[in-house]
Amino acid sequence: MAWLRVTLKAEPGLAEKISAGFEDLGAIAVTLSGDPDTPIFDEPEVEPASWTTVTVSGMFEDSVNVEDLLQTLTKRNDLKDLPTHHIESLADEDWERVWMDRYQPIHIGGRLWICPSWQTPPQPDAINVVLDPGLAFGSGTHPTTQLCLSWLANRSLTDKTLLDYGCGSGVLAIAALKLGCQQAWGVDVDAQALVASRDNAQANQVADRLDLCHPDKLDPALKVDVVVANILAQTLISLASNLIARVSPGGTLLLSGILNDQAEQVAARFDHSFNIQRRQQEDWSLLVATPKTGKIEEN
Structure with a gap:
């Protein structure tokens, strides 16, 4: 046929x-x-x-x-x-x-790969995140996702906690958990994204360490070691106070989904309390923000 x-x-x-x-x-x-x-x-x-x-x-x-x-x-x-x-x-x-x-294994760097379920992992002993493309954003192919994944892959995440704000497919939280994170949370306004994240977490045997919900349902007191937000520049700016409030003292805030010519505008919204480093891939930027000495100001 x-x-x-x-x-x-x-x-x-x-x-x-x-x-x-x-x-x-x-x-x-x-x-x-x-x-x-x-x-x-x-x-x-x-x-x-x-x-x-x-x-x-x-x-x-x-x-x-x-x-x-x-x-x-x-x-x-x-x-x-x-x-x-x-x-x-x-x-x-x-x-x-x-x-x-169309979908082949992606080597993010070092020990981390993103691999569709129908492909044999090129390095079976590496850390392989099994992820099939679906309706929720985040299959590991876009530079914004890869920038975040690369940062995670090159950090010690053992016993750390992470919040994936705007989780899409859940790929960032799932990768963090497989890299040693103790617990992760994922929030998204789209119910399909939460379903996809749950399914993907189960496929990677980390569902018991990933809590998923609408952002309005997230514990107001929650603070984590790593907050990652791979969303749009203007949305990052509007959510700044919320994102800042989630970072534990000594933690890290990852901001992506930012075009290179938008990076300074986004950084300006966060640099009152954070030292910011910038990484680029093609036309896209990742801002890595770490709190300055002293109290984080949530203005």
Whole structure:
């Protein structure tokens, strides 16, 4: 049997509706991915308008009338026309291989790898985070995620605690736990992200050490050794007081999801209480913030 893959790009709100429409209309698989230049985030307290373009792909049996399908989606969403779309035919043995071949093991550095479940880890004795791409952001491929993972991989995390603020797939918290973290927390406003994080934690045998919840449900008194927030620059600025309040004395705050030309603006919101170092990968920056001597000011 041959298969049809229908792919289009849309703003996130419409992309979510199209994804649901694909499923309602018989898609056997639906994938969402972000613009390669800008990550998609489900961050606490950020509006969807801050997100970027999403690519939606639906796989259908070749008997499906694609024109009827597209017309149905257009009417359901009150559109004059659907966004530009692409239709391709794949042989039965090709479509799954094409999708799976896109995701190869990623060597973050030193002892840490991110590996899809269907791939054999290149270094079985290394620390391998098993992670399959899904609906929640964070498959380990984007520079922002890799910057955070690289920092974690090169630190002693034994008996440390960590908060992943805007956890997406949970990859950062899971990696930290496998690197020796004693306990981690992950928060996200998107219920799908929390489900994905729980599933991924179970796949990596660390679910008993990862607490997941909506940010509003997080213990107000919680302070941890490492706070990591891989979200958007303006969101980091708006959440600054909240993030600062979560850092234990002597702890570290990792801020990412920041374009290089936004780094100074973000750093300025935190440098009253933190010494800040900057790392870069391609067009993206990671700010590593450690408290200055004395009390952390939460202004």
